[in-house]
Amino acid sequence: MTAKDNEAQATQGGGGRVGWTRGDKTVLKALGLSGGIFGACPCCVDVKNGKVVRIRPLHWDWKYDPKSFNPWKITKNGKTLEPLYKSVPAPWSLAYKKRTYSPNRIKYPLKRVDWDPKGERNPQNRGKSKYVRISWDEAAQLIADEVKRICETYGPLAILVQGDGHGECKMVHAPHGCSTLLLDKLGGFTQQVRNPDSWEGWYWGSKHVWGKGYIGMMAPHDNIVKDICENSDMVVVWGGDPETTAWGFRGQFASRLLFFWTEIGIKQVYICPDLNYSACIHADKWIPILPNTDAALQLAIIYVWITEGTYDKEYVETHTVGFDKVKAYVLGEEDGIPKTPKWASERCGVPPWTIKALARDWAKKRVSIGHYFGGGMIRGPYAHEPARLECVLLGMQGLGKPGVHQAQIAYTGMPKNVVTGGADHMGPFASLQNTPYGERLLKPHRGTPTAWGKQMIPKTLIEKAIKEGKVECWCTGGHDGPHEDQYKKYVYPIPEEEGGTEIHMIWTDTPCRTTCWG
Incomplete structure (x- = not known):
């Protein structure tokens, strides 16, 4: 984009006024900081004399007629939600210049003296x-020589690739580069597989209740946002803060959605230990709870529904298996301890009357449970328990009926979902399958969600693998795998006849091991 384009954009309402100094040129850049493949939060970066002078939202109507977009629109109670004609980047995206010119930034290749x-x-x-x-x-020659030396001396699987987790939004070059694609063409590699750290409870718990789902959460989830807006009476945001958590991935649409829910009369209940930003702004009711005690509250809600007969009995009869065991445990038939609101209150800190009121209000309404990504409640010890119990809660009230869903607010389930094929367990990565550029796009990105290296080591066991030379585990071959993957025994190194060897080199773009998340 040139200065002439800038002037045209200002004149046509593209985010500024005629006469603003915009620099010599404007570069379009995706500035989502942890979204992976999506090219999220696109911004206009104004450059003058070779320096970034300003970062501002990209206005879609700069060159295009909004009518040509055929935009989605959600209308309820006389209120309308529709996309803006500009990006809504997060605050840190707009402040990316600080990162660019940080004195701590390493700008050039360095070699130890x-x-x-x-x-x-x-x-x-x-x-x-x-x-x-x-x-x-x-630098390029050194890397090429070392890679060739390791491959020739020990075999290609002697190279460990650490390129998983969240990265800056990129599509063509992938958030963690194309190292896996390069090494695959050289014969393979050993892959560090990321633990599903954002989704622990869902991955190890809910997958064993409702089957698969992307990283253990509900799937399919097409158009969940639309359905909730049109049919839900209440959303229980359990352990989430969509106002702030969304910033790294989806800009600020989640904020717009929460305000819209208030406008159209959808009640919002927040269950979280802290009065977070979203609860402070949007909650009709905030229910503080002691950390890692959500399962007790869930069991007490189930107890109220069972004893008062306020769950969807026909749905449970026709759509579930094993409810008799859930019922026996909740009523105390299994261990002699009924999971009453009083019992739960002593453990989770929520007053018994609040538990009863929540359970009764829930049973009268069409209710969805909302999170942003995994949510905080499934990252603590034994977090598979609240994850499994959330599936039970939703099932008891008719999961999948209009207005009854698990929603990853403004992440999956957006108004227009074009993901097909493996979306049930691959999520957004499925959109890269079977495309003309599948080889060039999917393989580099698979380094983040999927174990496709010929030899793998879980991220949390890298130190053990290096020190002891071997690892055996019942774990997971990638955080988007189907639940059957958890029954597979993984070994490192794999048999020598299959190319197995100990690692002798690490290719990493995520060297921070102690304080970095993702």
């Missing part, structure tokens, strides 16, 4: 010696 790849490497000085700047050509 006492590291000679053809001589003495001095590994004992790692973390001690200084570094010297080298050229990009020298």
Whole structure:
């Protein structure tokens, strides 16, 4: 985009006024900071004299007629929700210039001063010696030579790739680069597989209740946002803060959605230990709860529904298996302890009368449960329990009926969902399947959600693998795998005849091991 384009954008209402100084050129850049493949939060980056001077939202109507978009529209009670004709980036996206010019940013390749790849490497000085700047050509040659040396000496699986988790939004070059695609063409690699740390409880718990689902959460989830807006009476946001959590992934649409729910009369109940930003702004009722005690509250709600007969008996009879065991446990027939509101209150801190009121109000309404991504309640010890019990709660009130859903607010289930095929367990990554560019796009991105390396090590067991030389685990081969994957035994190294070997090199773009999330 040139200065002439800038002037045209300002004149046509593209986010500014005629006469504003916009610089020599404007670059369009996706500035979502942890969204992976989506190209989220696109912004206009104004550059003058080779320096970033301003970052602002991208206005879609800069070059296009809004009518040509055929935009979605949701109408309820005389109120309308429709997309804006500009991006709504998060605050830190608009402040990306600070990151660009941070004094801590490493701008050039560096080599340790006492590291000679053809001589003495001095590994004992790692973390001690200084570094010297080298050229990009020298850096590329060093990497190529070392990769070839390792492959020829030990085999390709001697290279461990650490390129999982969240990364900056990129499509063509992938959030973690194309290292997995490159090494795949050289014969394979050992892959560090990310633990489903944002989704722990869902992954290890709910997958064993309702089957699969993307990372253990409800699927399919097409058009859930639309259905909730049109049919739900209440949304219980359980352990979530969509006002702020969404910033790394989806800009600020979640905020607009929560305000819209209030406008159209959808009651919002927040269950969380802290009065977070969303609860403070949007909650009709905030229910504080002690951390990691959600299962007790859930069991008490189930108790009220069973004893008062206020659950959907026909749905449970025709759509579920094993409810008799749930009922026996909740009523105390199994262990002699009825899971009453009083019993739960002593554990979770929620007063018995509040538990009863919530359960009764819930039973009278069409209610969805909302989270943003995994949500906080499934990241603590034994978090598979509240995850499994949430499936039971939803099932008892007719999961899948109009207005009764589990919603990852403004993440999956958006008004227009074009994902097909493997969406039930691959989620948004399924959109890269079977495309003309599948080889070039899907494989690099698969390094984030899927174990497709010939040899794998869970992220949490890397240290054990290096120190002890072997790992055996019943775990997971990738955080988007079907639930059957959890019954597979993984070993490192794999048999030697299959190319198995210990790792001798690490290719990483996520070297922060102790304080970084994602």
